[in-house]
Amino acid sequence: MxxxxxxxxxxxxxxxxxxxxxxxxxxxxxxxxxxxxxxxxxxxxxxxxxxxxxxxxxxxxxxxxxxxxxxxxxxxxxxAPLAPGKILCIGLNYRDHAAETNAEIPPEPIVFMKAPDTVVGPYDDVLIPRDSVKTDWEVELGVVIGSTLRCASSPEEALAAIAGYTISNDVSEREFQIERGGTWDKGKNCETFNPMGPYLVTADEIADVQDLSLTLSVNGQVRQDGTTADQIFGVGEVLAYLSRFMTLYPGDLVNTGTPAGVAMGLPGQPYLRDGDVVELAIEGLGSQRQTFRDAPAPTAPAPASGAASATTEKETGR
Known part of the structure; x- marks a missing residue:
């Protein structure tokens, strides 16, 4: 289903x-x-x-x-087909992506989190943050937890807890993520930075989660063309690992990493600009399409009624 x-x-x-x-x-x-x-x-x-x-x-x-x-x-x-609880993400989980970013293969999964309010629909516009010059794309397999998972004893036990799968675009601002100090969270949690869907496909529809193709194009040019077979840590291993450190509940979403072809790893680093169109797909899970737009300038808040009254009195001399 x-x-x-x-x-x-x-x-x-x-x-x-x-x-x-x-x-x-x-x-x-x-x-x-x-x-x-x-x-x-x-x-x-x-x-x-x-x-x-x-x-x-x-x-x-x-x-x-x-x-x-x-x-x-x-x-x-x-x-988006899911209102997620936690959004847990795995960094550098594809061998070719680690290579393109000159990173060593991690000995354990790299974990970061995104806020649920980053989620938008699969065809909604994505906002490029103000002053951003390094907004990037990442097609990712999203795993939806279906039953509570604590300290799984094996990848097989963890796989049995999956409700289904979806597509996530783990949009990232690389300057915020890498060059501003601290954790990756600043580059991962900007508004609209997790388009999801179109479907939540039940686990029984996917014969082998470690044999799915992932593709992404920008303005019609293919940028990512990978397979989940290239994951460093497979889906069951990732979930079992996470369950050692936190409880996974139904509705939690795990983004499992991206293959090579992100802007950060390409010649010239062609980061996204206003009007760029990103299209992505995962075998058996459907496809997405987003137009990237510059975020509008913030609207100045209206003055409080008390402040407005004080200004009026000062201006009128009353």
Whole structure:
């Protein structure tokens, strides 16, 4: 099954695609705008499968509601399919990406976090931060946790806790990340820096998570063309490792790293500029498309009523 959200921002509805038919999921999820921890924790995937089997989920009228490459993006917006709890990310997890950045193969997974409020839909605009000159792209396999995982004893145990998979664009500002001191968080948590979706694809749909192609192009030029087979730490190993240090809960998202081809590692470092179009895809999980836009200047806050009154009195001499 493939879960997705469609509709305007903040007013999305949930749907599920199975067997070539798209179903309205709201009888099970109410007014939820994305898949949530509560849905996953309470057997939502199994309940959706049963509801489809017994005919209790209404089919949507037009297949175009599903976020396929043929979808009319401007007319049928897709939101992120998941409202994540934690977003955990693995750095330098592909051999070729480590090589292009002149980094040594890490002996253990490199872990950083992104805030859930970085998440936007798969076709939404991404904002280039003010004064940024090094905004970069990263196509990544996103892993969605489906059951609580603590101190997993093996990668196999960790894999059994997966609800499904999605696509993340781990957008990064390299100056903020690398040249400003401290941790990577400053370059990873800018507004709109985690487009997600279009689908949350259930784990049973993916035969081998370590054999998926990942691609990304900028303005039609292919920049990344990799495979999850090149991961240094496989998905099960990553989850088991993380579960030693923190509890993974249903709805947590793990971005598992990016292959070679990021702007930072390319000749001339062609970082993103206003108007650039980024398209990315992962085998079996769909595709994304974002236009990058310069972030607007902040709007000055209106003065407080008390301050306004004081100014008026001073100006008028009262």
């Amino acid at each position: 493939k879960f997705f959200a469609h509709g305007s921002a903040g007013a999305e509805s949930l749907a599920v695609e199975a067997g070539g038919t798209t179903y309205d999921l709201s009888p099970l999820t109410g007014d939820a705008h994305a898949v949530t921890r509560d849905f996953l924790e309470n057997g939502g995937i199994a309940r959706a499968a049963r509801a489809i089997a017994d005919g209790s989920l209404p089919a949507l009228d037009t297949p175009v509601d599903a976020p396929t490459p043929q979808n009319r993006v401007e007319e049928a917006r897709c939101g």
